[in-house]
Amino acid sequence: MRLPVRRALEVCPVEVAVSVLGGTWKLTLVKHLLEGPRRFNELGRLVPLANTKTLTRQLRELEEDGILTRTVHDQVPPRVDYQLTDRGRGLAPLVREMNDWGAGFSAEIEGTDAP
Template sequence: MRKTVASALEVCPVEVAVAVLGGAWKLTIVKQLLEGTRRFGELGRLVGPVNPRVLTRQLRELEADGIVSRTVYAEVPPRVEYSLTELGGSVAPAVAWLDEWGAEYAESAATLERTTD
């Protein structure tokens, strides 16, 4: 278990969730993997303007926490695929809720901004 997650266990379950899924791009990565297995380059394009080093670090942390599975195929050139584990798939309702809430918030914020201009 990563030190960050172990420390969060001492606080509360919300902190555990934030330790595992918080951070740059993690929820977006999970959202994309909910739609199916992806290769690294494809994930990078789908996630957005993410630095490859950051994407690699986030994927490694998600893998260490049991959310993402990494499969390496012995081919030339090497092929690496990422998918969600069963545990990773269990966050689908939370990701869907956050996606919906984020869209509603963005709409509300845009409306508020227009009315204050």
């Protein structure tokens, strides 16, 4: 278990969730993986603002925290698939709620003159 998660365990369950899911693009990656296994480059296309280094780091952290698995297939060219674990699939209701809230917030903001 990563140190930030261990520390969060001493504070509050909300902090544990933030520690596991609070990285750049993590929830977006989980959202896309809820649709099924994805390859690294496919995830990169789905999250075009994420650079390769950040994408790799976030996927590794999600794997270390038991949210997804990484499967390397023995073939040429190499193929790596990512898919959610049962723990990761358990995030589906949370991700859906956050997606819906974000869509509503975006629509509300776009309807105003706010910067």
